[in-house]
Amino acid sequence: MPPILTFIPPGEARAFSIPKGGLIRIINSEGNQVVDTWAFNSSSPSEFLSMAHSRSALYRLYFEPGDTLVSNRFRPMLTINKDTSPGYHxxxxxxxxxESNRYYGAEHQYPNCQDNLKTIMHSREVSLQTTPCPWNLFERAIVLPDGTLKDEPSLAMTGDYLELSAEVDLVLVCSACPSLIGNISSGQPRGATVEIADYR
Ligand SMILES: [Zn+2]
Known part of the structure; x- marks a missing residue:
């Protein structure tokens, strides 16, 4: 099966069914775009990719090639094969x-990544009771020595990508974040591209 490329316009999300062993490239096709990313076990969506569990499993705040990220049940979900970006995720x-837009005083409430996730999972007949913390690909949030969290514009260049392999049958959701708060996407968000390949 040839790879399938899907462009995600800024402020929109797409969901992909990925079989175990499937390869995913999340490509910063337009540059500087933050991509909120979630993964759910296809057969049991209450099991999902968990940032907290992955940080505990890997003993780091940021993940790198060779790392296998885990679910909220500490089971393998995604392995990072390759990262051509500067590595901030x-x-x-x-x-x-x-709610966050209101909290930060932003004028525009919609679209937003949380609603994108809920809407797209609802279309797959999955009703989410809560929103897992996303893996914010290409987002450059720095932890300073005093513990302060600081947003910096994404350094991802046009064409940079992260390649992942699925460790279980899963549903991947990617949202090209429209947020202007913290200038995380370095100006106007522009969208991203997801490439799916199944080389089993
Ligand atoms: Zn967002």
Missing amino acids: DTLHAACSA
């Missing part, structure tokens, strides 16, 4: 939402 920030 935040694991700490909540997804942007109508």
Whole structure:
């Protein structure tokens, strides 16, 4: 099966069914775009990729090639094969939402990554009771020595990508974050591309 490329416009999300062993490239096709990313076990969506469990499993705040990220049940979900970006992929920030936009005083409530996730999972007949912390690909949130969290614009260049392999049959959701708070996408968000390949 040839790879399938899907462009995600800024502020929109797409979901992908990935079989175990499937390869995923999340490509910063337009540059500087933060991509909120979630993964759910296809057969049991209450099991999902967990940033907290992955940080505990790997003993780091940021993940790198060779790392296998785990679910909220400490089971392997995704392995990082390759990363051509500068390697900043935040694991700490909540997804942007109508509530967070209000909290930070932003004028525009919609679209947002949390609603994108809920809507797209609902279309797959999965009703989420809570929003897992996303893996914020290409987001450069720095932890300073005093523990302060600081947002910096994404350094991802056009064409940079992260290649992942699925450790279970899973549903991957990627949202091209529209947020302007913290200037995380270095100006106007532009969208991203996801490439799916099944080389089993
Ligand atoms: Zn967002």
